Amino acid sequence: MKRRTPHLLSPLVPLVLAAAAFAACGPRERPVHVAHPASPVEDAQAPAAVEEPSSYVLSAWGGASRGDSVPLGKSETGLLVDGVRVVTDGVRMRSASEVATTALSSVVEVPARLGGGFLFFNDTAIYHADSFDGKLKGLAYFPDAHVHAVDFGFDRALVRSNDGQRWAIRLTDGARVGLEPPGLSELAARDDGLGLVLTDTGRLLATRDAGKTYRDVTNQLRGAPGSIEARPDAIYVTSQEDAYARLEPDGRLGRVDAVPAEPVKERDPRWRQGEAPARVAMRTGVPAEEEGIAVFVANGDVFRVSLRRGEIVSVQTGKVPLDAMCEGVRTPDDALFLCTRHGQTSERFVVSGTLYGKTPQIEQSFPFVAPFSAGDDGALAFAGPCSGPQRDGVACVRTAQGSWVERAPSTDAGSPVALGYVVPRSDGGAVSLQLQTKPYSITDLATGDVRTFTDAELTTSVGRYKSMMYMGKSGGSVLREWTFQPDGSLRGWSGGRSITITPGGPVVSTTFVGDNATYGTSGPRALGMSPEGRLFQTVDRGLTWTEVAGPPSQSVGPGSKRSYGSIQCGAVGCSLGPWLRVGFAAEPPKPPLKKVEVPPPHETKPFAEGRVLVCESSGQLRGKSAAQNDRSPGLGATYLPNGVDETHYPRGSIHPVNGGDGGDEGEPGKRAMSFVAPNLTPSTYRSTFHYILPFDPQATVRTGTLVASEVAQSIHGGPLTLDDLLSDATFSRAVPITPQDPAAPGGLLFATDRLLVAFRGGAARVGVLPEEAILSAVSAVDLPGDELGVLVSNGSQSVVFRLQKGGALTQVLEWKGSPDSERYPSNPDALAVGPRGELGVVRLASGNEPASAGDPARLLLAKGKELRLAAWSTLVMADDPACKADPSGYRATVQVTGEWLKPENAQDKPEGAAPLFARVRWSEARVCLEGVEQKAKGFDAEPGRKLERWTVMKVLPKLEAGRVVVGTGFEYRLPARCTLKN
Numbered sequence: 001m002k003r004r005t006p007h008l009l010s011p012l013v014p015l016v017l018a019a020a021a022f023a024a025c026g027p028r029e030r031p032v033h034v035a036h037p038a039s040p041v042e043d044a045q046a047p048a049a050v051e052e053p054s055s056y057v058l059s060a061w062g063g064a065s066r067g068d069s070v071p072l073g074k075s076e077t078g079l080l081v082d083g084v085r086v087v088t089d090g091v092r093m094r095s096a097s098e099v100a101t102t103a104l105s106s107v108v109e110v111p112a113r114l115g116g117g118f119l120f121f122n123d124t125a126i127y128h129a130d131s132f133d134g135k136l137k138g139l140a141y142f143p144d145a146h147v148h149a150v151d152f153g154f155d156r157a158l159v160r161s162n163d164g165q166r167w168a169i170r171l172t173d174g175a176r177v178g179l180e181p182p183g184l185s186e187l188a189a190r191d192d193g194l195g196l197v198l199t200d201t202g203r204l205l206a207t208r209d210a211g212k213t214y215r216d217v218t219n220q221l222r223g224a225p226g227s228i229e230a231r232p233d234a235i236y237v238t239s240q241e242d243a244y245a246r247l248e249p250d251g252r253l254g255r256v257d258a259v260p261a262e263p264v265k266e267r268d269p270r271w272r273q274g275e276a277p278a279r280v281a282m283r284t285g286v287p288a289e290e291e292g293i294a295v296f297v298a299n300g301d302v303f304r305v306s307l308r309r310g311e312i313v314s315v316q317t318g319k320v321p322l323d324a325m326c327e328g329v330r331t332p333d334d335a336l337f338l339c340t341r342h343g344q345t346s347e348r349f350v351v352s353g354t355l356y357g358k359t360p361q362i363e364q365s366f367p368f369v370a371p372f373s374a375g376d377d378g379a380l381a382f383a384g385p386c387s388g389p390q391r392d393g394v395a396c397v398r399t400a401q402g403s404w405v406e407r408a409p410s411t412d413a414g415s416p417v418a419l420g421y422v423v424p425r426s427d428g429g430a431v432s433l434q435l436q437t438k439p440y441s442i443t444d445l446a447t448g449d450v451r452t453f454t455d456a457e458l459t460t461s462v463g464r465y466k467s468m469m470y471m472g473k474s475g476g477s478v479l480r481e482w483t484f485q486p487d488g489s490l491r492g493w494s495g496g497r498s499i500t501i502t503p504g505g506p507v508v509s510t511t512f513v514g515d516n517a518t519y520g521t522s523g524p525r526a527l528g529m530s531p532e533g534r535l536f537q538t539v540d541r542g543l544t545w546t547e548v549a550g551p552p553s554q555s556v557g558p559g560s561k562r563s564y565g566s567i568q569c570g571a572v573g574c575s576l577g578p579w580l581r582v583g584f585a586a587e588p589p590k591p592p593l594k595k596v597e598v599p600p601p602h603e604t605k606p607f608a609e610g611r612v613l614v615c616e617s618s619g620q621l622r623g624k625s626a627a628q629n630d631r632s633p634g635l636g637a638t639y640l641p642n643g644v645d646e647t648h649y650p651r652g653s654i655h656p657v658n659g660g661d662g663g664d665e666g667e668p669g670k671r672a673m674s675f676v677a678p679n680l681t682p683s684t685y686r687s688t689f690h691y692i693l694p695f696d697p698q699a700t701v702r703t704g705t706l707v708a709s710e711v712a713q714s715i716h717g718g719p720l721t722l723d724d725l726l727s728d729a730t731f732s733r734a735v736p737i738t739p740q741d742p743a744a745p746g747g748l749l750f751a752t753d754r755l756l757v758a759f760r761g762g763a764a765r766v767g768v769l770p771e772e773a774i775l776s777a778v779s780a781v782d783l784p785g786d787e788l789g790v791l792v793s794n795g796s797q798s799v800v801f802r803l804q805k806g807g808a809l810t811q812v813l814e815w816k817g818s819p820d821s822e823r824y825p826s827n828p829d830a831l832a833v834g835p836r837g838e839l840g841v842v843r844l845a846s847g848n849e850p851a852s853a854g855d856p857a858r859l860l861l862a863k864g865k866e867l868r869l870a871a872w873s874t875l876v877m878a879d880d881p882a883c884k885a886d887p888s889g890y891r892a893t894v895q896v897t898g899e900w901l902k903p904e905n906a907q908d909k910p911e912g913a914a915p916l917f918a919r920v921r922w923s924e925a926r927v928c929l930e931g932v933e934q935k936a937k938g939f940d941a942e943p944g945r946k947l948e949r950w951t952v953m954k955v956l957p958k959l960e961a962g963r964v965v966v967g968t969g970f971e972y973r974l975p976a977r978c979t980l981k982n
Contacts, residue, residue, distance in 0.1 A: 054092075054093060054549070054552060054587075055548075055549065055573075055581050055582055055583060055585055055587050056093075056551050056552055056579045056580065056581055056582070057088075057090065057091075057278070057307070057308055057310070057579070057580050057582060058079060058081065058086070058088060058093075058578055058579060058580070068080040068081075068105065068106060068107065069107070070107055070108075070109050070118070070132070072087065072132055074089070075089045075090070076088065076089050077089075078107065078118075078132035078133070080104050080105065080106070080107055080120070081551075081552075081553040081578055081579075082103065082551075082553040082554070082577070082578075083099060083100065083102075083103025083104050083105070083122075083553075084096065084099060084552075084553040084554075085098075085099075085104070085107075085120070085132060085133050086133075086552055086553055087132055087133050090308065090309050090310065091308050091309065093552050094133060094552075095133070095552045095553060096132075096133035096134075097596055098135060098136045098596045098597075098598055099596070099597060099598070100120070100122060100125065100127060100136065100597070100598050100600070101597050101598065101599050101600060102122050102123070102124065102125065102600070103122060104120045104121065104122055104127070105121070105122045105123070106120070106121055106122075106148075107119065107120050107121075107132075108150050108152075110128070110152065110171065111152050111189075111191070112191070113154070113191050114152060114155070114157070114171050115171055115172065116130070117129055117130045117131070117134075118131070118132055119139075119150055119157070119171075120136070121147050121150065122147070123145065123146050123147055124141060124142050124143055124144075124145055124146075124147065124600065125138065125140070125141045125142075125600035125601065126138075126139045126140045126141075126147070126150070126159065126169070126174070127139060127598065128171065136598040138174070138598060138599070138600055138601030139169065139171065139173075139174035139601060140159065140167070140169050140174045140176070140601060140604045141600040141601050141602060141603045141604055142159070142161070142165070142167065142603075142604055143603055144848075145159075145161040145163070145165055146161050146162045146163055147159055147160070147161050148160060148161065148162045151186060151187045151188065152187075152189060153168075153187050153189050153195065153211060154189050154193070154195065154210040154211045155170070155210075155211070156168045156169060156170055156171070156177050157169055157171055158179075158184060158186075158187055160185070160186070160823075161847075162822045163658070163822065163826060164657070164822060164823055164824050164825050164826050164846060164847075165826055165846050165847035165848075166179060166184065166185060166823075166846040166847070166855075167179075167604065167847075168180070168184070169604070174601060174604075176604055176605070176607070176854070177854070178607075178853065178854035178855065179846070179854065179855050180211065181197060181199070181205060181214055182199075182855075182856050182858055182866070182868060183199035183200045183201060183203070183843070183858060183866070184197055184199060184200075185198055185199055185200040185817075185818065185823045185846075186198040186227070186228055186818070186823075187228070188228045188229060188230035188235045189210075189211075189230065189235075190230060190235060192249075193207070193208055193209055193210040194206075194207070194208060194235060194247055194249065194251070195207045195210070195211060195235070195247075196228045196235050196237060196247055197214065198225055198227070198228055198237075198818065199817075200817050200818075200823050200824065200825065200843070200846070201815045201817055201843070201860060201866075202218070202224050202225060202796075202815055202816045202817045202818065203216060203218050203225075203864060204216070204217050204218045204220075204221060204225045204228075204237060205217070206247060206251045206252075206253070207251070208249075208250070208251040215251060216864065217251075217252065217253050218864075220245070220252060220253040221237060221239050221243060221245050221253055222239055222241060222243035222245075222255070223239035223240050223241030223242075223243050224239060224240045224241070224816040225237055225238075225239055225240070225818070226238045226239055226240040226818065226819055227818070227820075229259065231259075231260065231262070233260070234246045234247060235247040236256070236259040236260075237253065238259060240816070240819050243255070244256045244257065244258050244259055268311075268312050270301075270303075270312055270315050271312060272299055273298060273299065276310060277298075277303060277305045277310060277311075277312055278294075278305055278306075278307055278310040278580060279575065279580065280296060280298055281294035281295075281296045281303070281305045281307060281570075281572060282294075282307070282568075282570050282572060282573050282574070282575055282580055283568065283570050283575070284296050284297070284298075284326065284327045284328060284570065285305075285328050285570065285571065285572055286328035286329065286330040286335045286571045286572065287330060287335075287571065287572055288304050288335070288355065289355055289356060292306060292307055292308060292582070293305065293306060293307070293313055294307055294572045295328065295335050295354055295355065296326075296328060296337075297319075297320050297324070297326035297328070297337045297339070297351065297354075298326075299322060300317070300318055300319070300320045300321060300322035300323075300324065301315050301316060301317045301318065301319065301320070302315070302316040302319050302320070302354050302360055303315055307572060307573065307580070307582045307583075308582060316354075316360060319351070319360040320337070320339065320351055320360070321339075321341060323341055323342075323343070324339040324340065324341050324349075325339065325340050325341075326338065326339040326340075326351065327339075327477055327478045328571065329374045329378060329380060329478060329571075330378060330571055331377075331378030332377075332378060333355070333356070334352055334353065334354065334355050334356075334358070335354045335355050336350055336351065336352050336354075336363075336378075336380065337350070337351040337354065338350055338372045338374075338380075338478050339351060340369060342369075345367070346368065346369045347365060347366060347367050347368065347369070348365070348366045348368075348369055348370070348372070348382070349362050349363075349364065349365035349366065350362070350363045350364045350365070350380070350398075351363065352402065363402065364382075364386070364396075364398075364404050366382055366384055366386075366396070367388075367389065368384065368389065368390045370382060370383040370384040370390065371383045371422070371479055372478045372479065373421065373422050373423065373424060373478065373479040373480070373482075374424070374478050374479070374480050374523070375423065375424050375425070375426070375482075375483040375484055376480075376483040376523050376524045376541075377426050377483075377484075378400075378426065379397075379398070379400075379424035379425050379426040379483075379484070380397070380398040380424055381395050381396065381397045381398070381422045381423070381424035381430050382395065382396040382397075382422075383395055383419055383422050384396060385406055385408075386404045386405070386406050391408075391416070392416045392418070392419075393408055393409070393410070393415075393416025393417045393418060393419060394406055394407070394408040394416070394419075395407045395408070395419060395422045395430055395432070395445055397422075397424050397425075397428050397429070397430045397445075398424070398428075399426070399427065399428040400426045400427065400428075403428075405428045407428075407429070407430050407445035407446055408445070409443060409444070409445055409446075409447070409448035410448070417432065417443050417445075417448070418432075418434070419432050420432045420433045420434035420435070420436070421433040421434075421435075421479065421481070421482060422445070423482045423483065423484065423490060425484050428446075429444070429445070429446045430444075430445045430446070431443060431444050431445060431490070432445055433482060433490070433492075435453075439452050439453075440452060440453040440454075440457075441453065442490070442501070453507070457506070457507050480521070480522060480523045481493050481494070481521075483523065483524070483541070485500075487503075488503045489501060489502045489503060491541045491542075492541075493521050493526070493541070493542070497509045497510060497511055497542070498510040498538075498541050498542025498543065510542045510543060516530075516531055517529060517530050517531070518566060518567050519567060520566075520567030520568050520569035520574050520575075521569055522569040522570050522571055522574075523541075523571065524538075524539055524540055524541045525537070525538065525539050525569060525571075525584050526538050526541075526542065526569065527548075527567055527569055527574045527576075527581070527584075528545070528567075529567060529576070533550060533554055534547060534550070534589075535547065535548050535549070535550050535589075536548065537584055537586070539584055546586050547588070547589055548585075548586060548587050548588065548589065549587045549588060549589050549590055550589065551576060551577075551579040551581075553579075606847075606849035606850070606852075607849065607852035607853070607854040607855055608849065608850045608851070608852035608871060608872055608873055609850070609873075609899070610850050610872070610898070610899035610900045610901055610902045611850075611872070611873070611875050611900070611901055611902070611980055611981070612901075612902050612903075612904050612980070612981035613901050613902065613903050613904065613908075613932065613934075613951075613953075613978055613979075613980060613981070614903075614904045614905070614978065614979050614980075614981050615903065615904075615905060615908055615951055615953075615961060615963075615976045615977065615978040616905075616976060616977050616978075617963070617974055617975070617976050618975045618976055618977045619974065619975035620974075620975075621972060621973070621974045622972070622973050622974075623637075623965070623970065623971055623972030623973060624637045624970070624971060625637050625969055625970035625971075626638065626639060626969040626970070632646065633968045633969030633970075634646075634673070634675075634690055634968060634969075635671075635672070635673050635690040635691070635692070635701050635966070635967070635968060636690075636701040636966055636969075636970070636971040637969065637970060637971050638690075638701065638969075640675055641675065644675040644676060645675060645676050646673060646674070646675040647673060647674050647675070647676075647731065648672070648673045648968075649672045649673065649674070649731060649732070649733050649734050649750070650671075650672075650733050650734070651671040651672050651691070651692070651694070651733065651734045651735075651736070651748070652733065652734075652735070652736070652895055652915060652917065653735055653736070653778050653779055653828045653830070653895045654732065654733055654735075654776050654777070654778060654828070655827075655828045656775075656776050656778055656793040656794050656795045656798075656821075656824065656828065657794075657795040657821045657822065657824045671691065671692045671734070671948075671966065672689065672690065672691035672692070672733075672734040672748060672750075673689070673690050673691070673968070674687050674688065674689045674690070674731065674750075675687070675688055675690075676688075682708060682722050682723045682725075682726040682727055683708055683722060684708060685706075685707065685708040685711070685726045685729075686705065686706070686707050686708070687705070687706045687707075688703060688704070688705050688706075689703065689704045689705070689706065689750065689759060690702070690703055691704070691734055691748050691759070692966060693745045693746055693747065693748065694736040694746055694748075694893065694917060694919070694931070694933060695745075695746065695917075695919055695930075695931030695932070695933060695952060695953070695954045696745055696952065696954070697952045697953065697954060697960050697961050697962035697964070697973075697975075697976075698962070698973065699950075699952065699962075699964040699966045699971065699973060701966070701971070702759075704759035704763070704764055705764065706757055706764050706766070708722060708726065710764050710766050711725055711726060711755065711766055713766065713806075713807055714755075714766040714767055714768050714807035715768060725752075725754060725755050725768065729752050729755060730752055730753075731750045731751065731752055731757075732751060732752070732776075733750075733751070734748040734749070734750055735748065735749040735750075735751065735777055735778070735779060735780055736748060736749075736779075736780070736893045736917065737749055737758060737760065737780045737781065737782060737788070737893075738779075738780070738781040738782065738831070738832075738833065738891055738892055738893045738919060739760075739782045740782045740783070740784065740833070740837075742878065742891065742919075742921070742930045742955075742956045743956045743957040744782075746760070746782070746893075746919075747759050747760035747761070747782070749777060749780040749788075749790065751776070751777035753769075753774075754768055754769050754771070755767075755768060755769075756768070756769065756777060756790060756803065758780065758788050758803070760782065765788055765803060765805075765807075766807055767788075767790070767801070767803040767807055767808075767809050768807070768809070769792065769801075769809070770809070774794060775792035775793055775794050775797065775798075775799060776792060776793065776794065777790060777791070777792050778791045778792060778793050778798075778828050778829060778830075778831075779791040779828070779829060779830045779831035779841075779892070779893065780831060781831050781832065781833040781839070781891070781892070782833070783802065783833065783837055783839075784837045785805065786805050787802055787803060787804055787805060788802070788803040789801070789802055789803070789812070789831055789833065789839050790802075790803055790831070791829060791830075791831040791841060793824075793828075793829065794821065795817070795821030795824040796816060796817045796818060796819050796820070796821045796824070797814070797815075797816050797817070798813075798814065798815055798816075798817075798829065798841070799811060799813070799814045800812045800813035800814070800831060800839055800841065802839070812839050812862070813839065813840075813841065813860070813861075813862055815860065815864075825843060825844055825845065825846050825847075826844075826846065826847050826848050826897070826898075827844045827845075827848065827894070827895065827896045827897060827898075828895055829841050829842065829843050829844070829860075830842040830844075830892040830893060830894045830895070831892060832859065832890035832891060832892035832922070833890060833891050833892075834889075834890045834891075835887055835888065835889075838861075840859045840860060840861045840890050841859070841860040842857055842858075842859060842860075842869070842890070842892045842894060842922060843857065843858050843859075843860055844857050844894065844896065845857060847898075848896070848897050848898030849898055850871075850872035850873070850898070850899075850900045851869065851871055851872045852871045852872065852873070853871050856868045856869060856871065857869040857872075857922070859890060859922070867924055868924060869922050869923070869924060869927075870922065870923060870924055870925055870926050870927055872900060872927060874925070874926040874927050875901075875920075875926075875927040875928075875929055875980065876926060876927070876928060876929065876980065877928070877929055877955050877959070877979075877980060878921065878928040878929055878930040878955040878956055879955055879956065879958075879959065880928070882926060883921065883926065883928035886923065886925065886926070888923045888925075889921040889922050889923030889925075889926075889928065890921070890922055890923070891919070891920070891921045891922075891930070892919075892920060892922065893917060893918070893919045893920075894917075894918050894920060895915045895916070895917055896915060896916050896918070897913050897914075897915050897916070900916055900918070901916055901918065901932065901934065903934065903936070903951065904981065907936060907937070907949075907963075908934065908936045908951045908963070909936060909937060910934055910935060910936060910937070911935060911936060911937040914934070914935040915935075916932070916933070916934050917931075917932070917933040917934070918931070918932055918933075919931035919932075919954075929955060929980070930954065930955050930956055931952075931953060931954040931955060932951065932952070932953040932978070933950060933951070933952050933953075934950065934951045935948060935949070935950050936949045936950065936951055936963075937949065947965055947967055947970075948965065948966075948967060949963060949964070949965050950963070950964045950965075951963055951964075951976070951978075952964050953976075953978045959977075959978070961975070961976040961977060961978040962974055962975050962976050963976055
């Protein structure tokens with residue numbers, strides 16, 4: 001077959017002689033014409049909000065997520081969009097000019113009993129406004145928080161952070177008030193004085209007198225409490241076992257079958273998909289006969305939907321196979337839907353007759369899946385034959401009259417032409433674009449004529465973008481990248497450019513103004529957003545671009561615009577994040593509102609400040625280090641045996657929710673280690689532990705040994721074997737053991753998932769946790785009779801065991817908090833022992849600040865009994881006369897972060913979030929300090945090696961303190977004198 005190259009695009013299409021204006025050969029890049037509106041002038045008297053019809057509607061309209069929207073009455077809804085407060089009725093909307101310095105993320109309506117209005121908040125700050133878009137007033141600021149919820153009580157609001165911190169504030173002035181009752185973690189209240197409180201230990205308390213008194217109703221609920229919720233009719237509680245109850249007027253719980261569903265906007269029963277109809281229409285629909293109405297196919301039905309209101313206008317049911325996925329193409333007199341079905345056999349088909357009162361019908365079907373492509377004038381092609389199985393080099397093209405014709409040119413050798421991107425013409429003609437592989441070409445599928453391109457012609461205009469162009473044969477959505485123009489030229493989208501291939505002339509590209517823009521295209525229409533958030537649109541495939549208005553949430557300026565991650569456009573508009581832009585009207589940018597950044601209020605102060613510890617050096621530095629040789633250093637100035645597996649452990653309590661001990665990686669925080677001889681079986685297991693006991697100013701390195709026989713003795717029946725415990729025995733850390741005698745050195749507890757190993761005086765005590773526990777060892781105390789008390793927890797469940805001399809475990813205490821373990825306090829609990837060996841647990845304040853009367857530490861005892869412990873401000877040395885005269889109180893080793901005990905000297909200041917360890921005897925009257933360990937700022941002993949430094953003090957039997965630097969291969973000690981500053 002003879003090949004002709006001149007004027008390949010001219011057959012059957014009238015040509016315009018504009019091509020003669022271009023110089024012959026070579027690529028050209030034409031500057032784009034951009035219509036810029038006059039620069040807006042910011043009015044010093046700009047209104048607080050703007051209310052007007054807009055091209056934009058919220059895709060979340062009618063279904064916004066809880067927490068960022070509230071109903072306002074009069075068919076209006078208030079929403080937080082990109083941190084901006086927007087009020088809309090679905091058509092008209094206004095946005096507030098005031099914004100927070102850090103974008104607002106959540107809103108809750110304030111009950112009338114607390115003054116009404118709305119609370120807005122982000123991670124750290126809380127604001128109030130009388131109306132949704134009214135003036136913002138800063139209430140409270142928590143710089144280290146991650147606020148995620150606000151509950152309303154009778155005279156205060158409870159602010160909850162997702163790391164366990166909680167604060168109660170007054171809404172009149174944001175002042176902080178006490179957590180009442182102590183341990184309050186969630187609350188719900190009503191105007192009639194009824195209320196429920198959930199504590200952080202899982203107790204459920206009810207009130208009938210607006211919080212003046214509370215009654216424990218935990219046992220009236222089947223199972224441990226899980227969550228509470230106030231509804232207009234009552235307050236409901238759900239247990240962790242999915243039992244439900246309602247707080248009755250008499251203050252008791254009455255069982256119900258379920259918590260009633262919250263009232264929601266009634267859903268159109270004709271719509272069965274989760275995605276909103278307007279968003280589906282925006283992606284797959286086309287304009288219907290009436291303005292503002294889109295027609296699309298979903299679930300086998302033909303829908304018409306109002307794009308502005310998101311409401312379904314009409315439905316034609318059962319017109320399309322139920323499992324078909326369809327996308328629309330508009331023609332002058334119809335809307336065609338190009339559909340795909342996947343199953344045992346896949347097929348594609350075309351539905352016509354969806355406009356102007358016609359009856360929808362399947363016009364053409366194909367027994368396999370191949371790409372559809374559409375032109376701007378409704379021309380349509382299928383990359384395969386009109387009937388029968390798939391054949392190479394054949395395309396099926398739809399004519400303007402609705403008939404389908406095959407186009408199948410062949411090469412001179414008679415073989416089929418390989419199809420690239422098929423571009424249809426409305427007269428039934430088509431070309432195949434092959435611009436991804438060489439030789440670059442355009443083949444007329446009616447005549448077989450071919451035009452080829454050189455690298456020079458395509459390098460600038462198309463070549464650098466060809467990897468972003470579709471040239472394959474896989475199925476998918478309708479291809480609209482290329483189309484014929486009335487002058488016979490081909491125009492297409494490629495990598496943010498509009499490419500024009502003129503008949504017989506050059507290839508010309510048009511570039512959008514601005515680099516790194518985000519685009520959405522649909523046929524001749526496109527919307528592009530610059531990184532600064534400016535929007536430009538074109539309706540002529542990129543020949544001209546016009547700047548248009550952005551979403552209403554971007555109306556607060558200057559500098560408030562943002563670039564969305566992606567833009568998706570269809571025949572009826574585009575979606576930008578939460579917004580739908582209806583149509584392609586050239587709505588000009590609006591003068592921005594005068595943005596008023598409302599800074600956060602003053603930082604909410606803690607109830608109590610930490611005490612000050614003053615330490616002064618009182619002697620000479622003493623120490624030694626191991627000489628450099630081929631052996632591995634051990635803890636202190638020692639060496640490890642050759643050929644052993646060594647492990648270093650941080651010393652301290654693990655936080656049952658967050659983990660970690662606040663120590664740094666590497667050397668700091670590692671004050672215990674073990675080594676195990678290699679190639680041993682579980683029955684011959686032997687592990688040696690080197691460690692420094694807590695509160696030892698001399699930092700003496702001690703040794704303990706664990707052997708298989710000691711582990712075997714702890715197994716008391718059941719399927720558990722020695723191999724089960726030791727084949728993968730991974731110890732995590734060394735937990736301090738509080739001794740019975742305040743003058744004694746105490747011990748350390750090493751733990752795996754199941755195994756507990758306590759070293760006191762070099763002897764090992766072994767216990768095995770129940771298999772179902774899945775709890776971490778948190779704290780331990782010595783008990784009379786050579787027994788040990790151990791606290792294990794996962795945050796929501798806590799259990800205290802008594803480890804007996806023979807290795808048996810007996811459960812002493814247990815409580816279950818909320819399954820939301822984020823409500824566990826910031827600092828871990830501490831097991832405590834009373835003057836007669838009785839056990840309790842010290843639960844510290846919810847945050848990192850010292851315990852106070854407003855947020856007290858509590859002593860948790862058996863049968864749900866709790867005692868408020870004295871404020872940290874009462875702290876005195878254990879040798880103080882007041883402590884000696886009062887033997888009451890429980891002894892514990894508490895581990896806290898924050899400034900509970902602040903060193904006065906710079907060299908003793910803690911490093912980062914390093915914890916403070918304090919051994920105390922704590923009662924309702926005072927806190928008696930028996931010992932202190934605080935990691936100070938480390939120092940570089942050599943390049944790349946930072947050494948830890950600790951301030952250590954014990955008070956009994958006599959006051960002794962020092963600064964200690966001990967690690968692998970070295971040990972240094974400096975005596976000191978320490979006192980509490982009043």
